Amino acid sequence: MEGASSSQQVDESESAMFFTKEELNKLKSDFETGGVEKVKTLIEKKLVELDKTELNIAVTGETGTGKSTFINAMIGLQNTDPRAAKSGYKETTKEATGYPHPSQSNVRYWDLPGIGSVNFPAGEYFKKMKFEIYDFFIIISADRFKENEGKLAEEIKRLGKKFYFVRTKIDAVFYSMRMEGKKINEEEVLEDIWSECVNNLREVGILTPSVFLISSFIQDQYDFNRLNKTLEDDLPNIKKRIFVLAYPNRSVEIVQQKGRMLQKHIWMLATLSGAVGAVPIPGLSLACDVSILIGAIIHFRKCLCLDEASLQRLANITDKSVEELKAVVKAALLEKIDRHTITRLGWGAAVTVVSAFEVGLYSIPVIGSIFGAGSSFLMTYAILTDALKDLTDSAVRVVKVAYGID
Template sequence: MAQRRDHGSPMSVVHVQEEDLLEMSTLLKSSAVVDVTDKVQSLLGKLEATTLDIAVTGESGAGKSTFVNALRGLGDDDFGAARTGVTETTTVPMAYQHPTLPTVRIWDMPGIGTYNFQVDQYLKLVNFERYDFFIIVASERFRENHARLARNIRDMKKHFYFVRTKVDQDLNACTRRKKTQFNEEMVLNEIRTDCTSWLEKEGEQDPKVFLLSSFELHKYDFQKLQNTLEQSLDGQKRHVLLLSLPNITDEVIVKKKKSLKRHIWKKALLSCIISAMPSKPVHFNIPMLMNTLRSYKQNFGLDDESLGTLASKVNTSTYHLKEEITSQEGQGMNEESVKAVLRMAVVGSQAAANLVEEQVPVLGNLVAGAITFVAVYILLNSSLDNLAKDAQKVLRRAFSTEDEEKLEAYQKLDPGFLYD
C-alpha cells in the first residue's frame, strides 16, 4: 500500500533562496515569456551537460583500476568495470563513464615509471590538460615519481590528491602479527606518517594523504577525500561531483539532497511558464516531472540496477534492500499518481496564488502558471525528502553486517560547513 503523503502547508516548502530568487527575477523582468522559457531550458541543459573529468594515476600495481571502479560504484567483476590485474593492464588513458551520469568520466591512466611511460614524458603522452583534477595513487610508499608528477601538475595550476590504497590489507597483516596488541587507529597513523614523511623528503610541503580501501569505501579517509574534492570545485561541477559520489554515508545523501533542491525552482518555473501558455494544462508537464523523479531515484541509488550492485557488494539480496524503501516515489510513481499529487498541491488555489505573490512576486504576470509553480515545487521538494530518507534506510540495511561503529562515526560528521 502506498505511503500516505503529508506535504504540510505550502508556506513550509515554497521558500526559494534569496540568490535563486534574484536570478529568477532577472530572467522574468528582462525577457518575454518565450525568451524566459528558452533561458530556463538553457540553464537546465547546461547543468545536465556539465562535464567532470577525473584522472586516477600512480605506479603500476597500486590498484588504480580497482579505485576507478569503486568511484563508479562497481566491483572489479561487474559489467563495464575497468580491467584489473597483477600486471599493468592500462597502456593508454581509458575513460570510464559514471553509470548514471554520462558527463562524468573517470580516467584510468597508464602507470607512471613503467618502461613505456617515464614521468618526464608522461604528461604530454596522456594529454593532462583535459582533466579537472588528479588523484595520485600508491599502495605502499610514495616515491620520487609521485612527487615529480605532483610538481608538474601543480605547475599546470591543477588540483591533485595523494591516495594510499589497500590499507585494509595492511591492517589485516598487522592483526595477524600483533594479535591482542593491535590498535587500528595507531596503525593508520603510522601509515599516514610514513607516507607524508616520504613525500616531504621528495620536496612536497605539507602533503595531505588519504588512506583508503577500494573494497570498503565507507571506512577510513574516503569521506575526508570527498569533502576536500568538493571544496576544490565550484558551481555546476561541484553539483555534478556530489551527484556522482557513492551513497556510502548519511552525509553524502544529505549533501546530494541539498544540492538538488537548489535547482528545483528552475523546473518549477519552467512548468509555470508552460502552464501559463494557451492550451497547455498542468498535465502537459508530466513527462518532464517523471524524468526528474527517475533521475532523483538514480542519484540516490534507489533504481534496480544500483540496488543490485549494492546488494552483491554486501552479500545480501536486492529484495532485503527494497524492503527499506517505503515512499511512493521510491517504490515507483506512474503518471496518474503524479497527477494526483499535483491536484492535491493545487487545492486551495487562491491561497497558493497569494503565497506565490508574497514569496515570488515576480510571477505576478503569470497568474495562470503561478499555481503550477507551487504544485511542482511541493512535489519535487517533498520527493527529495522522501527519497533521501529511503536512501538512508537502505544504507543502514546494507552495512548492518559491516563495522557499525566506524559507519556511525562517519555519519556524525557535520555536513553543514559547506552550506553556511
C-alpha cells in the same frame, strides 16, 4: 529574513548556487522587462549546463598500487562487474582508459597506466597522458614514497592542476603487522604514514599537500569519507553537484545530501512550467507541465539509486536480494512514472495557496515575482518537492536495509 524559522531560512548562495552573480542580475533584468517568458531562456540554458557538464578525474600512480580498485570503489562497482576498471596482479592498463559512472555518465574516472613501468617510463609518460584534459588528479600510492610519485606531483603542479595524494591498502598494513605479532597503536601508525607522505611531497616543492590514507575495501574507516568531502568542497558549484550525485549510496547522510542537492533546482523547473503553459492533470485542482514533471521525477529516482540497475548494483555489493531492497520502496515509485502515478500518489494535492516565503525561496532574486506567474509554477514546485521527499525517504530505507542500519 528576520522572524523566519530555521527550517525556512535559505542562504542565497546555496539556493542560487548554480548561477553566477552576473547571471542572477540578468535574470532580474530580463524578468523586469519581459516577465517569465524572458527568463525562460537563461533557465533552460542553465538546466542544459547542469545536465551536460562533465567531470573528468584522473587516477594515476605506479603499477600495482590499486588504482582500478579505487576507481571501482568510487563509482560503486564490484571488481567483477563487466563495466568495472580492470584490476589484477600485473600491469593491466596499457593506455588511459575512461570509466563512466554507471548512472551519471558525465562523471568519468580515468585509469592512467602506471608511471615507471616498462611500457611507460617517466620521461614519456607526461607527453602521452594529456594531463590538461582532467579536472584534477588523484595520485595513488601503496608503499613507501617513490621517486616517480614525486615526479607526478611536480608535473601536475607545473600544469596548475589540483592533485590529492592517496595512500591505499591501509588495511593491509595493519593485517601484516598483526600477522607478524606486532603490538599496534593504529593512531601512531597512521600518523607516521601520513607524515612520511607529507614530508616527501614537501621535499619536491609541494608545500601544503593533501594526503589521505584509505582502504578501497573498507570505505567507512580511515580517510575515505574525508577524501570525498575534500574533493566535493574543492569543486565549483555545478561540478560539485554532479560529484555528489555520483556518490554510491553508502549511508543515510549521502542520500540526504543528494536530496538537498536536487531540491536546489526545483524552482528552475517550476519556472519553466510556468512559462511554457499548463496541461491539466485529472484529479488536481491546479495544472502543470506534465513532461517537465515526469522527466524530473525519473531523474530524481536515478540520482537516488532507486532505478532497477542501481538497486541491482547495491544488492550485488551488499549480498542482499533486489527483492529485499524493493520491499521498502513505495511500489509506485518503481513503476513507470506518468501522470497517473503522480495523481495516485497525491503529490501536490494538498496545495491550495503557496507563498515564496513558505517554500523558503524568498532569498532567490526574482522568485517572489515569478510566483505570481500562475498556478503552474506553484503546483510544479509542490509536486516535485513531494516526489523528491518520497524518493529520498525510500532511498534512506533501502540503504538501511542494505547495510543493516537501525
